[in-house]
Amino acid sequence: MAKKKQNAEPMEEELIPKDEGGGIVNAIWRFFSSMKLGIFLLIIIAVVSIVGTLMEPDPNTGEYMYYRTVWFRFLLFMLTMNLFICSVARFKGLLKAMEPPKTDFNEGFVKKLKYAATAKIKSTVSGAENTLESALKGHGYRVNSKRVDEKVFIAADKGRFGVWGSFISHIAFIVIVIGAIIGNLYGFNGFINALEGETFNLGDVQGIKNVDPSDYFDVRVDDFRVEMRPNGMPKDYFSDLTVIDDGDEVLKKTIEVNDPLKYKGIVFYQSSYGQVTDISGTFKTKSGETQEISTYEGGVVALPGTGFSLKVAKFIPDYDPQYGTESKSPNPNNPAVVYAIFQGQQSVAMDVAKLNTPVEVAGGTLEFTKYAVREYTGLQVKKDPGVPVVWLGCGLLVFGVTLSFVIQQRKIWAVISDEAGKAIVDIGGMTLKNKLAFEREFNRIVGTVKENK
Template sequence: MKLPDKGTPSGQLWAFLASVRLTVIVLLSLAVTSIIGTLIPQNETPAWYIDRFGEIWFGVFHTLDLFDMYHSWWFQILMGLLTLNIIICSMDRLALTGKIIFARHPSFRRARFLKRKNRKEVRIERSSTSLRPLYENLLQKEFRYVRTEAHEQGFSVFAESGRKTRLGVYIVHLSVVLLLAGAMIGSFFGFEGYMNVAEGETEDTIQLRNSPGSRKLDLAVRCDDFNVIFYESGAPKEFRSDLVLLRGGREVVKKSIVVNQPLRHGGINIFQSSYGPLPPDARMLEKDGVVLRLISLDSKMEYRKKLKTGKIVDLPEGGGTILLKKALPSFLFMGARDMGETLVLEKRSPDGVVTEIKLPVAFPRFDRMRRNAVFAMGVEGLTQRYYTGLQVTRDPGAPLVYAGFILMIAGCFISFFMHHRQICVDVTSEGEFSRVLVSGISPKDPIGLEKKVEKIAERITRA
């Protein structure tokens, strides 16, 4: 690969983009802006910022996009500049190291090996001619590339392995580029938000997270059923939503989801996030009503009365009247425990004393704790309805991020645990004897290289 001439404008631009100085400046800029993004809360309402900083500073911060800094144009430019810097630096360096990595016939200089500090010398009572095939076979068992070169005093057997491991650092660079590219794609084209879907109902719009806006999906979500299982303490053990995805009114996907088991379709992920009770439909209470079950604490007789919103009903045994006033989505018992959907009744005794009674739908025996009661009351024919809280995300850059993490692990493993090594076994003839020198060259892991040289020297001695 031919790089631009440094004397030309394109060459000067290339040198600037490949400089370490640019890397340092961009990284420091990202660090400083990240601190600003931490000090200034992100994605709050304009009224909140005006109250906190005043109108003047609100205008300044708004112009600089500091309220949604990580999606601002200048932050994306910094990210893009860092990505370009990494690419240019890698290409600039690869233009030089590529001659070593991709050479068909690597270069060996005998003089370099003879001066190495890790060299080991042995004197063997055999001629150099008989040693040549022996040492070639020995090195071929451990190294992929072996070449023999003759010189005036004898010969040298050169061996090499791990030349491609020099690409490890470039794989790490590529992984960082993929991570940055994935983050930028997700920032521009992805979204994250929430929606609440009542049982039996359909929604197609989410409330965006960290933003006052909303987003209409290209499909609709219907909740056919919702179930929640409680521990004895009343804490939720598991909640499950039976969801159907609709496109153009047609069912596309059906799946039951629980926490950490999302529904994924077309790049959209739907997670079970929360839930909440729903009050009874007011029209249903007015039209169909509910059944009130009464047990007389005196006669032990059991009665049932049909209640509708706003309709006064006489109680048995001359116990006065009862009126269904309204339904509450939740009720905190003693200010602590949420009893869920609750009906509010108004009981009027024969002497005109009015008592407000709350009957949680999910706890039919709750009213037995009421003091000075004439009847123990409970609700029948009304099941607790819930809405399911869903987290909806789409991140088209996620595959690049996953690929980046995989490549980073692979690149770090190659860079730290695999090495490029060159070994030289130099044989000099000294009459009936031969002087054998073993040495090696490696850009990394000098201790491991020294052990390798010692190991080869021992095998040569035994051979």
Template sequence: MKSTENTGKPSAKSTKKSFLKGVYDSLASVTLAIFLLIILAMTSIVGTVVLQNGSPEQYLNEYGSGTYRLFQALALDDMYRSWWFLTLLALLLINITLCSIKRFPRAWRLMTRSPSVLDDVLFRRMRFRGSVRRGVSPEETEERVRDLLADRFGKFREDRSEEAVTFFVDRGWYGRMGAYVVHLSILMLAVGAVYGGAVGFKGFVSIAEGQTINRVPLRGRNAVIKLPFDIRCDDFQVIYYPGTQQPKDYFSDLVVIRDGKEVMKKRIEVNHPLIVDGIYFYQSSYGVDRSSTVTLDVLDPSGKVAAPSVTVAAGQPFNVIGDSATYGIQQIMPSYIGGRPAVRMSRIASGARQDFFVSMAAADRDKLRGGPVYFRIRDANIREFTGLQVAWDPGVPLVWIACFVMIGGLYVAFFVPHRRVWLRIELDPDNTAVLMAGSTNRNLASFEKEFNGALTALKQVLKKDPGKE
């Protein structure tokens, strides 16, 4: 007969089972949830500080080329769509789901299967408990206890046996569902966000004053979406803080055109978008359109005309008679000194570059630069553009529903405690003990005060009536 020898080594099957259980317990742990929430909160702060989904020009102007390259490498310019942020969110959702699956059965048992009979074992387990000696008959005790419970706790259940009768109050049982409702709302938020990201779109478009568009280039994708209507920019304005070039406010006058007819007009500004068919048009940026031109007079140091005037656009090099250098306009500024236009120019001669400003408000200031010629702005045909972020997110309604569900779940979780009270009356005339016990899952101090008040009231109502034997 063969004998089996127990080597004491775990089998491969049990090792695999133990490993999977360890992974499951780790993913369902509260510690992981707290860690993920802290990391997500910290990264969200970064996402709030760092401009999201801006144009390359915005990042280069605000942060510089080196920082912009770092942002692109770490996906900080579109952080909420980056692979690492979505991975953290996915881990959090898995954690929330497994936590709920692991802990919900116990919560459900506490809600639906609370013992309605107060026996000696249950009485000793309760943190809040007390006993009273009745001075009246069991029948009279039952009547008075019913009145007391109805006044103090409202509805109650009754469980009767040959030896005793137990009154059971089960109040706020649904409060235990609060955490799971919050978990459900988080999952709804995630589903709404994923659905909106997969089906919806985000894009950026520049519209010059007077221009009409119906196509929007999409962000992060080499694609363009055609709108079911046209958008025209009638006007764009920037208001600066007095004496500075810092914008105080900027806004665009937009017109919606459908089937050749103007159907809507709206002035939009930051945080006040235009909404058409669920598509949002946010005021995002602004600038000078490439079609803008400046006409410059070319003068010699004595102030006489040295060469014919030139009309040039930004980035367009040009030469003038009497000077071998190459000139160019680097930037056109619609409002500079005194709200009048100016240009930032460059002069390149023998490989050396010189930058300087020419302002309409200071006509001959460029003369101080020296050189064979200087410039004066005769006219500026400036056409500004408005930069619009365009977004359509069909998951927004579900996100809003999830927010309301979350608010309801948080209220229930924090302000609806599950409170249970048992009161047992012995039916044996010789046993005058009346036992009372209670439990709550939160706000112990408040329940202790309520329980002790009910216990004191019970002692009063069960006193022997004066004059009765």
């Protein structure tokens, strides 16, 4: 019984590494190179990623800290190792696929292929060989042939570069992960709320790291504005920023959502906005001494000479006792302040005071006299040196996927022999993708050979 001797040039499915024996090293290698492990990790990461989107983001940075946990990074590490080892294990087979098609096979192998045909034509073996080679080359095949004992063995292939698609896609994912690691190790993701007219230093950004203090610069918020929809909902919001470096105004830009300011590798994104109310007034002590006080909504200020402190808990534009501490309307018809008195860390009193209405607190007289509403812009501030690497990985991923789908590897084998002065052509082929198109092409090639009857 003749053995089925496969060609040495593998199809894509034959590039999967085989079990090569025991030992702890080989066991670890087989574990990480397992396709089942890769599929399992992809499913797990997909599920936990969906769950992660349901979590609340960090209120300061807007980040989903869920994805920065050790166990999530461990899953990514395992998937990266799986892809890397799979890629290494397949590399030798990919190089072999680039070699000329092998002719060491027999008629039994050809006849057992899914796509197979036999043609008996009035021609010499050499004539049939020329006809078949011409047909194969006409369809873009690379042809290799040899003559053994009055028989001609022909092996042909095309689309061999398509097998590199999955390899490049695996490498692309690894490059993307490396880019993310670079950004995590050498970048930062911070946040700051900056008032209109305020100038802040890069060092004031919450969460800043991996930046030399000598490279800090200032940013001034020249203006902030909101564009509203007809229904009163915000449509877009803008911040006019000026970068001041070493005392010089070096850059001005109006930023909005998805249109950030970039300077020295630091990116300022428009993230949020809000309002803060400045509150001022007077406090008159028992001795009759009057002191000016100034703070803001949420701020704390000491009441001079008392040992007490004042916290402005909330500003109410239109106070009505029936509405409690909620404003009756957004209009400043009856401004009031919700305040609390603290002795150390202990709250000792809490009440509401209308503007220009004195109240007795902490042994003195408190009167809120003025307020001013200022808008602030919420800026997400990022440095990510890994972005170019991530973009490189994305480009490789697109290239690899395109290569896999556009170029399909196809292989055809044939044995031509002589029988009573006629040429017998046994021809067969195989492919792993787009089999319907290959079948039509295979039939056209066979038809070309049969036309020489």
